[in-house]
Amino acid sequence: MPIVTQNEAQALLKKVLAFSKADECEVILFGQDSANLRYARNAVSTSGGNSNSTLVVASAFGKKLGIATINEYDEVSLEKVVRRSEELARLAPENPEHMPALGPQQYQPSPATYNADTAAIDPRFRADEVAKSLRITKENKLVAAGYLENTTGFSSMMNNKGLFAYNNYTDVNFSVTLRTEDGTGSGYASKGFNDVNGLNISAATSVAAKKALASKGAKAIEPGKYTVILEPLAGLVLLENIINSMDARSADEGRSFLSAPGGKTKLGEKLMDDRVTIYSDPWSKELPSSHYARDGRPQEKTTWVDKGVIKNIHYSRYWAQKKNVHAIPEPDRFIMEGGNTSLEDMIQSTEKGILVTRLWYIRPVDPQTLLFTGLTRDGTFYIENGEIKFPVKNFRFNESPVIMLNNLETLGKPERTVSVESGINALIPPMKIRDFTFTSLSDAI
Amino acid sequence: MKRRQFLQMAGMGMGAGLLAQIPLVGHAVSLDRPWYTIDVARKKELADVALNAARSKGATYTDVRIGRYLNQFIITREDKVENIANTESYGIGIRVIANGSWGFAATDKMDRDSIARTAALAVSIAKENARLLTEPVQLAPQKGYGEVSWKTPIEINAFDVPVKEKAELLLSVNDAALKGGASYVGSNLFLVNEQKYFASSEGSYIDQDIHRIWPYFDVTKVDAATGKFEVRESLGAPRGMGYEYLVPRESDKIKGITTLYRDRYDILEDARQSARQVEEKLKAKSVEPGKYDLVLDPTNLWLTIHESVGHPTELDRVMGYEANFAGTSFLTLDKWKSGNFNFGSPIVNLVADKLQPGSLGAVGYDDEGVATQQWDLIKNGKLVNYQTTRDQAHIIGLDHSQGCSYSQSWSDVQFQRMPNVSLQPGTAKLSPADIIKNVERGIFIAGRGSFSIDQQRYNFQFGGQLFYEIRNGQITGMLKDVAYQSNTQEFWNSCKAIADKSDYRLGGSFFDGKGQPMQSSAVSHGASTARFNGVNVINTARKI
Numbered sequence: 001m002p003i004v005t006q007n008e009a010q011a012l013l014k015k016v017l018a019f020s021k022a023d024e025c026e027v028i029l030f031g032q033d034s035a036n037l038r039y040a041r042n043a044v045s046t047s048g049g050n051s052n053s054t055l056v057v058a059s060a061f062g063k064k065l066g067i068a069t070i071n072e073y074d075e076v077s078l079e080k081v082v083r084r085s086e087e088l089a090r091l092a093p094e095n096p097e098h099m100p101a102l103g104p105q106q107y108q109p110s111p112a113t114y115n116a117d118t119a120a121i122d123p124r125f126r127a128d129e130v131a132k133s134l135r136i137t138k139e140n141k142l143v144a145a146g147y148l149e150n151t152t153g154f155s156s157m158m159n160n161k162g163l164f165a166y167n168n169y170t171d172v173n174f175s176v177t178l179r180t181e182d183g184t185g186s187g188y189a190s191k192g193f194n195d196v197n198g199l200n201i202s203a204a205t206s207v208a209a210k211k212a213l214a215s216k217g218a219k220a221i222e223p224g225k226y227t228v229i230l231e232p233l234a235g236l237v238l239l240e241n242i243i244n245s246m247d248a249r250s251a252d253e254g255r256s257f258l259s260a261p262g263g264k265t266k267l268g269e270k271l272m273d274d275r276v277t278i279y280s281d282p283w284s285k286e287l288p289s290s291h292y293a294r295d296g297r298p299q300e301k302t303t304w305v306d307k308g309v310i311k312n313i314h315y316s317r318y319w320a321q322k323k324n325v326h327a328i329p330e331p332d333r334f335i336m337e338g339g340n341t342s343l344e345d346m347i348q349s350t351e352k353g354i355l356v357t358r359l360w361y362i363r364p365v366d367p368q369t370l371l372f373t374g375l376t377r378d379g380t381f382y383i384e385n386g387e388i389k390f391p392v393k394n395f396r397f398n399e400s401p402v403i404m405l406n407n408l409e410t411l412g413k414p415e416r417t418v419s420v421e422s423g424i425n426a427l428i429p430p431m432k433i434r435d436f437t438f439t440s441l442s443d444a445i
Numbered sequence: 446m447k448r449r450q451f452l453q454m455a456g457m458g459m460g461a462g463l464l465a466q467i468p469l470v471g472h473a474v475s476l477d478r479p480w481y482t483i484d485v486a487r488k489k490e491l492a493d494v495a496l497n498a499a500r501s502k503g504a505t506y507t508d509v510r511i512g513r514y515l516n517q518f519i520i521t522r523e524d525k526v527e528n529i530a531n532t533e534s535y536g537i538g539i540r541v542i543a544n545g546s547w548g549f550a551a552t553d554k555m556d557r558d559s560i561a562r563t564a565a566l567a568v569s570i571a572k573e574n575a576r577l578l579t580e581p582v583q584l585a586p587q588k589g590y591g592e593v594s595w596k597t598p599i600e601i602n603a604f605d606v607p608v609k610e611k612a613e614l615l616l617s618v619n620d621a622a623l624k625g626g627a628s629y630v631g632s633n634l635f636l637v638n639e640q641k642y643f644a645s646s647e648g649s650y651i652d653q654d655i656h657r658i659w660p661y662f663d664v665t666k667v668d669a670a671t672g673k674f675e676v677r678e679s680l681g682a683p684r685g686m687g688y689e690y691l692v693p694r695e696s697d698k699i700k701g702i703t704t705l706y707r708d709r710y711d712i713l714e715d716a717r718q719s720a721r722q723v724e725e726k727l728k729a730k731s732v733e734p735g736k737y738d739l740v741l742d743p744t745n746l747w748l749t750i751h752e753s754v755g756h757p758t759e760l761d762r763v764m765g766y767e768a769n770f771a772g773t774s775f776l777t778l779d780k781w782k783s784g785n786f787n788f789g790s791p792i793v794n795l796v797a798d799k800l801q802p803g804s805l806g807a808v809g810y811d812d813e814g815v816a817t818q819q820w821d822l823i824k825n826g827k828l829v830n831y832q833t834t835r836d837q838a839h840i841i842g843l844d845h846s847q848g849c850s851y852s853q854s855w856s857d858v859q860f861q862r863m864p865n866v867s868l869q870p871g872t873a874k875l876s877p878a879d880i881i882k883n884v885e886r887g888i889f890i891a892g893r894g895s896f897s898i899d900q901q902r903y904n905f906q907f908g909g910q911l912f913y914e915i916r917n918g919q920i921t922g923m924l925k926d927v928a929y930q931s932n933t934q935e936f937w938n939s940c941k942a943i944a945d946k947s948d949y950r951l952g953g954s955f956f957d958g959k960g961q962p963m964q965s966s967a968v969s970h971g972a973s974t975a976r977f978n979g980v981n982v983i984n985t986a987r988k989i
Contacts, residue, residue, distance in 0.1 A: 041765050044547075044574040044577040046858050048857075088529075095527065096525065130577060145767070145769035149962065254669060260672055361897040368673065396904055442904035443901070444900050
């Protein structure tokens, strides 16, 4: 099935619902065309594309729910998938936590998540763009490994209680690692956009090249607590774990960093520096995202952390009803407010510190304190008296992003950034942090 | 099964809305629908359409994978079944070489015209990419096997077991944990059946039927007064087995400070002991950081093997093909060529094996039609080999591939993935108890915990589920806040004892991520309990 318009989706979903005999029926249609070009050792390695779509039908009899999916769209198939979901619903055990289907929702206008130029990317465009990256690589006598991927997709949902939602989107993501021929230096850059016109592969590759060349001959310095300047790429992989861990039910049940003794939560408490404000806004020009959540609820502009205070946490519909609160769904993307300090100014104002390009292999160590471990990678530099003095060997850290955001020194201007761990896009400022805990050294380059 | 698919399934409630993010769930399958396969003659007919279309467009080599991937997820918490979902994905992936370059395309439209168009697209992508080549793809020779088949040797097809029975087992697990004092418990059962058909322009038509099972739970105990909580995860492993894995046998139990399991898993018993242990964890002593002799149970050691041996011996990483994402490897070709690189102590022998019965990685043929095999990676502590696919074998002078190609789905391109990589048991009679009784100051660790390793696989940090302090040859009590850090080479050189084969067990991962776009693979790692001297242990307790 090609990418369908809002009207086409509406017509198809209405047709599916007409087959329903269940108390409630909810139908979801989504699909995407995606293609990529991967390169390594200064040549193409693998490349491909696929196109797929899925129709999901959820039928409910009382609190018994059945879900069936299909990817064929003739009338016989559509009726078949509805009957099958009804059959599953009759077999399924009753779930007391099942929530009734939502009625019609008031959605704000669609954010600018779709861009025609991005949707028009073809194999030639990808090869031409990667050729630009390879040209810069070879000029600098480096070895490239990179990845360019473009996606055009849509999602839509409708139910027999009157809800209908539709969103389409495009994404293009590029990342590149450049290594010196002797393997003693490495630099990285990554960029993601809805609109391909914002992507400058040459500029990104040049940044990675500069870091690769500058990172040769890294020296070992003792692990310990250091002032660090985290570039947005590095900060995002820690900050996304705060947003992901802000689930209300876990907090209420006492098994979250937001749980407090006595069955209470830290909602409303100040846990971070005054300058920390994190919010989500589907209508952000720089970071648009879907205006409806996976369960059909409207997304809202929501402040999660306001001047260091936990302002909101996200709720499932069931838990919100149980707690009798306004239910805010989890955001797709998030933005952290920053300041006006440039990265260069941050370096100049640092007496002794470490500049970190990228963090890698981030894993939770303790959910109670949101402690994470991971390593620096692809460009780690020692700063002294306001200047980058020399590249340093990579470190392992053990740090909680909550503790980190209490040790904030300076914030820079937010940049759109792609997480190397989850793949999400976010707007994150560079951050200067004191007392960041490095626990051991790594020889990896 | 794709990791994202699993995470979405595991995380979703009964609202269908969350399914919107699941890619490629494909066709629907009734919960108790009889298990079936697609007729092999039909698959051959469709494969021939692709092979002929690709050849007519200029492909010099083509392989075709027709996949039907069936998953079942049963997800419960406390006394509720949160979700039961069956998903099926059916389609074709076509990989070609044209003008010396790889090209790949996939479709779920299984008619002849769509397949021919997809083959033509794969060829056009290969030709477009050829201008970015520095050297043409070089394939190791591979004879066509003709029409052959292979099946995971299961005793009970888990898809044939009524859903009600499986859900009731999980609810019993939850009940056992709650009655034992747990505050919360969640349990899941994940079943996978990969029906894979491979055909190539070299004359192979390979039909395989692969089964995997993963029963899992986690138990949480909250101390409301202090606000502290602890979690204990199940100690059972995912396996390449049928439902017989969940039919317990006393002969498969290893009794000790906690009961551990070989080839059959008593999930109910494990849930009962987890409820006791999670309570004990709340009261446990916080570890004093420093150097300890670690006695690592296979339920913990498998993940250390995976990260510090499995990944760095992947030849694509060694060569730089994963440099942008998963990283490279410290086990560079010069170290292998020397024939004398000291990876570990002389008792350390690590074997790659895609034949091992009951393992997650066992198949008859890999995803480019190479019959599977077993070979040494580390022999008596020395690096002796890597893991290869057909286009890598020539790099290390092999005239054949080692059969390490895998794709998570028909819609993703296959590439080099890890076989089962296992530590061989000690040759002398030695039990875990024998090992512990010689430890003066140490920690016994069981279960998988936090894990992280650098991009060249030197520096790592691992946690666990259960930590027991050893003093003067005796286990003295439980510890918490434990993580061990080491360097791969130092760690394996500190290996001073390995229990014998009577203690050998498989651990494993359903979701080992690698590649761009990232793909998941399932892989097992066997080991017997082993001792590592003088490993650095840190204390992970913090305050916020």
